Amino acid sequence: MDNIWLPARIWMTLALAASLISIRLGISVALIEILVGVIGGNFLNLRTMPWIDFLAGFGAVLLTFLAGAEIEPSAFRRNLKKSLSIGLLSFLVPFIAAGFFAYFVMGWDLKASEIAGIALSTTSVAVVYAVMIESKLNETNLGKLILAACFVTDLGTVLALGIIFAKFDWWMLIFALVTGFSLWLVPKSLRWVASRWGSRVSEPGIKFIMLGLFLLGWLATTARSEAVLPAYLIGLGAAGSFTSDRALLTRIRTMAFAVFTPFYFIRAGMYISLAALVLSFGWIMVLLCVKVGTKYLGVFPLAKVYKMNVREGHYTTLLMSTGLTFGSISALFGLTNHYIDQFQYTVLVTVVIGSALIPTIIAQSFFKPRPLALDEKVIMTESVADVEDGNKE
């Protein structure tokens, strides 16, 4: 029997190192794990194994579940029409345009171009959220609208990933029916599980969710769809339940980030070829411009329709151009299923990472909306409360 403890030790050493580096630098552990994976794959002869592939795969499923579960249902309903239209165009225009560009200009085949379109259509809710909380924009109507639109964009991404490459047979029908039924069942069942078995050491609530994700994942892959699709939908469905039970979501996140997602991100980085990156740097820059440019085509006009001022329109569009988790998941799906090769994967993931960094820097530096009156009021309110607390003490 192969000794799995040595590769396990190596991978967990890399994961721990990434965790410590991320704390020191103040940058998300996901990005550092990808970079550590790049080093591992290019210099340390890091290789994967079936059990690592499983942990990584489930890490991607948990990430998409957690992403869906973070939606604020009330904010989404309040901005329904605007967030649906902005989110839909934010997905569709880059998906079609980037796919066409990959096919007609870069000469990629159809499947590879579809993967390119999907990977470059994404928006990172987490990147956008982190940018917004610095200026408390997440508490404004504009901020909540942008965040809700991001969820819609990512929904478009997972639907495309789950449908375009699927085989439309009886299994697909069963998968669709079971997923639909699960969406109806999830809120009720989660509430029942929490009330019956909440806060137990054996964590039946987490096991219940994992069972659902494994079942739907099996059905999805049998139907030649993708396990992240039902995971995101179930997350969206469960979001309302987690509003009143954040503790369960926190424990799931702890489990995901401690055990599963490091394998996912290190594996994602491992397949990036530095040689390919250097050779394709020009195409990477061009594709980054395609991503941002097509987001402008889709989102900026709508921003004007909804009466955002020019600064807010640029800010919204640039933030909607970011991508990280879903973009890398899409690219890795393409590589794993042999729709793209390592060269194409390197190009796409590098563009995705670049889109997490560059548009946010530009948006924050030049187009941050100036709700100065709101900022000052929020600061003053906290100050008065703090002083009153001090006086009472």
Place this chain on the structure above:
Amino acid sequence: MFKLILIAYDGSEYSKKALLTSVSLAKALGSEIALVSVEENVMHYAADVGEVKQEKERLNGLFQRLQREARETIKLSGVDFIRADILVGNVPRAIIEHAKTIKCDLIVMGSSGRSGAWAGLLGTTVDKVSHHAPCAVLIVR
């Protein structure tokens, strides 16, 4: 001379010295004191919204505790204390903007704090505040 003194406080050893120095100065001059702390390193380029929220909660808890301790020190000294703020973002920029907003006459800060790994590359908080502040700056070693 200095009607309002702003203390930039991050709980580090030098910022505690800056706090004590400010209190002594305020007592001698009859000044009022304001306190500001800045949360930096709210998780950038995260994979998950929850990761950002959890980190923000951790930082909120940490800085609220630090400010509570600082306010206790100020209260015991009998100096007039008018406000305490916890801001989020780039530390030097937040301190400078806040100093402009509250129109303080002096910023007091420790010579070294929680500048983080980027300080060596991008310049320390003290460097930037001392160069761009709208008022006098006292750096405590």
